[in-house]
Amino acid sequence: MPEVSPPILPGSLLELRVFGDDGELLIWRTDDGLCGRLLKDDEPERNTSDIDPLRPSEELRIVRGDRIRGGVGEGFTRVTDAAGAEQVLPIKVDSAQLREGKIRLLVRHYWVQNADNGTVRIAVTRLVKLTTGEQHGG
Incomplete structure (x- = not known):
């Protein structure tokens, strides 16, 4: 739907993430074609104890x-930086918000423990939501 989102072109897609409070779909390009994964939160099984590492x-x-950077439709903002990195945000933002670091991304880390030595590390991280400074993730 071009009126909602910029067109997804097979030759130019490097990475695509669709995310929200309940999960994330990630599609990325490899030399062999497109790959993907789906991460979903399962609230009843989620560890929420404050003491659980x-x-x-x-x-x-x-x-x-x-x-x-221009060229994106209603409700989206195309942003870039001095190094040439570019992304399309699914929200309207202005230059001042970018310069002041007000556009934030809430990410959720999932942890695993090594059975041999007990060390804990991040197993996977997913995107949850964008905030604009007026909102706070959590």
Whole structure:
């Protein structure tokens, strides 16, 4: 639907993420074609004990990009940075919000424990939602 989203072109797609509170679909390009994964939260089984080191944790990260680049439709903003990294955000933002680091991405980390030595590490991280400074993730 071009009126909702920029066109997804097979030759130009590097990575695509569709995400929300309940899960994330990630599609990425490899030399052999497209690959993908689906991560979904299963609330009843999710560890939420404050003392459990394997419970999921969340972090707000500043979105990469410091300038707006044109060419995207209503409700989307194409952003880039000095290094040439580019992404399309599914929200309207302005240059001041980017420069001030107000556009944040809430990510959720899932942890695993090594059975041999007990160390805990991040197994996978997924995107949850974008915030614009007026909202807070959590």
